[in-house]
Amino acid sequence: MLEAFLSGLLDVFAYPTFVLMLLGIAAGFVVGILPGIGSPGAMAIMLPFIFTMKPVEAVAFLLGMYAVTATTGDITSILFGVPGEVVSTATIIDGHPMAKHGEAGRALGAALMSSLVGAVIGAFTLAAAIPIVTPLVLSFKSPEFLALGLLGIAFLAVLSGESKLKGVLAGGMGLVLAMVGLDPQENIERYTFGLVGLWEGVGLVAALVGLFAVPEIVDLWVKGTGIAETQVGKLGGVWQGIKDTFIHLGLTFRCSMIGTFFGLVPGVSGALSQWVSYGHAVQSASDKSRFGKGDVRGVLGPGAANNSGVGAAMIPTIAFGVPGSATTAILLGAFMIQGLQPGPKILTENLSLIFSMVWLIVVSNIITVIVCLIFLNQLAKITQIRGALLIPALLTLVFLGGYADTNSYLALAITLAFGVVGLVMVHQGWPRPPMVLGLVLGPLIERNLFISYEVYRFGFLLRPIVLVIIAVAAAVLFLPNIQEMIAKRSALKEGMVVADEE
């Protein structure tokens, strides 16, 4: 095992593997930063080149790209309030307000460092988990997936900010929008208006880009200033952001573990773990007042989780052939092209390749973070550019990204429609994260609810892992209220004691 671990490392630095990884990183850098245009599209373009490569070279080329998109995607989310990648949407919630307050440097520093920590933790957990991963993954069946979906629902309230009712309603709307398309059991058309293009539902990329980017662009236009509303002498302390990661190391570590866990579960992607870790960051904080307005902990949580999941998500993809996202689906195709049969055997027979993957994720993230740190001050200066100059470029990229979701004008229309919805929501003070969570969770919950009932009837509710997850969900839901009640009571008692003493 140790031998494979080391030979995996050596393979990464061999020629031409290392050069191919650098090429991948360069590609990942660009697509990560460009809003809307994500890693799936880039990987599809890179795919034909790998037919003649060796497995480790192909993996270096593709994984180099994929491993850095979550990191560089955070940059776009922070600077523009536009998701650079689907998995970096949650970084917007606190990262972008920080940029607006002139703290872009700090937010970027925190995102980059937490990404690096997350990637390293995720990659090494992947390495350590190899012996136990098969039974772990096999113990998750449809009822357990359903329970994870319900756990996500429990975070709706936490993600709602100050207006819980609006948040829960927005979450409900997200769940309803997730039902657009053919239902997964009977192929019945729902809200498709006769459009075949809507059969597979509302495209997540198109929806997210519209929901977040359009309101930001309109806001920028109306204000007529740059993104940063406050001018700060120095660009808001990159080092402070890096230090923040270690000040809140516990949070960074826990969110990395959340990302790793969700990555391991087959069919559940980083699109969910970023929100759960954001919710965890909010819940575990004693002072919640700054969240949504620019709390660095709101950047650290999702920053760590979306990167730690990259390594872990390789396990269900290669050992079980079940990809959790569009990108890992293409990666799976790449494995097939390389003649690598997905299956538990790959974990034993190609161990050195698996460890090469671990090292690739670590090395490419280190390189990316170093490069980013060198250019960070230049990057953060983008927030000082006059809006009028930024808007045309942003608009072009956003709608290009929306179109690229399914290569159709319908995707463009979806981007626009969600743009209008986002605009109204921002204007009326409705939180957008719960709607995104609803969109992500809808298909997961619906599919697995029906399958669970079909196979187990109501027995699915009594499965041990289901009970544990539901208990955690209940804790997420009710613990804050209980804590509040206890605090109130003790305050009341203290008040009475004080009154008695008087």
Added chain:
Amino acid sequence: MTKKWWVLTVALAFFPVPASGASVEDFYKGKTIRIVVGFAPGGAIDTNARLLQKVLSKYIPGGPNIVVENKPGGGSMLAANTVYNAEPRDGTVIGTFVSELVLQQVLGAPGVRFDAAKYQWLSSTFDTAGMCAARIDSGVARIEDAIGDRGKELVVSSFGKGGPSHIPPAVFNVTLGTKFKVVTGYEGGAAQRLAVKNKEVHGFCTTVQSITSLAPDMFEGPTACCKVLIVTGSDVEDHPFLKGVPAAEKLVEKLRKGKDDLAMLRAIQAANRISLPMALGPEVPQDRLQALRRAFEKAFADPEVRKAAEKMKMDLSPKTGEEVSRVVQELLGTPKPVLARLKEVIQ
């Protein structure tokens, strides 16, 4: 030069040359052919298209540029509709989608906006068969164990009604009297197979091609968990996984079922025989159609394609455009009463 001459020269310069008049080579020179794939990147249809994309250009006169474009939607129905209705009919756009769409058309499924008879078929990649398999510990060792009143109910996972994971068990139930219980809703073939591995269900149905290339670990080696029970069609391919497995069309004769039952089984086998088809829209000039058909034949014989396919454990069994057309015609000619019954079962 007089003014008249000028006018004539300019008019001639802009006079459109009839497309079919130009040689195929002249037409394709400097042009780009788009292969419109009905799914997102990464799946079998996409990989197949990208594999052929690499070599196709050198076999087409004029050496056009070839690009793959993904247009996912409606289980590839969107791509089939778009290539048929909205793309240029000049031989620069090739569609590739699941062959089950032809069956959807004859069953009058909603959303179909093409006529498979008018599609100009170029090739198909696999000639395969549908099959159902069960876990070794499911209590069903042979298909006969799941037939009739005393047969055992066999729960199988499926990733979509009207597709290869749903049609065979549903049709076996009405023709052979099997007791498959199909649970739909799994997200794709991998999730479908995972449900078998983690014992959520007893078995699954798909194509023989899928299991030999995607899931051999379930049928051989230390992780083997399943056994193939039955395949569609009249013959059984010579493959280690299929030793002693009955063919549905033979079994239906043995069980002395009606002629309609046999016709139904034949109809569902047709789509498997032309798996991963490629097609041009209607009205593309014949010379270009023929040139592309020959180019596909050569592409499948190309050593690079053969080598890559071998690496992927894909046992290529390509059909020419003419052969695909014949299978499509056969399917379109299925008797009405058989189709009515099939529709009831599948939709």
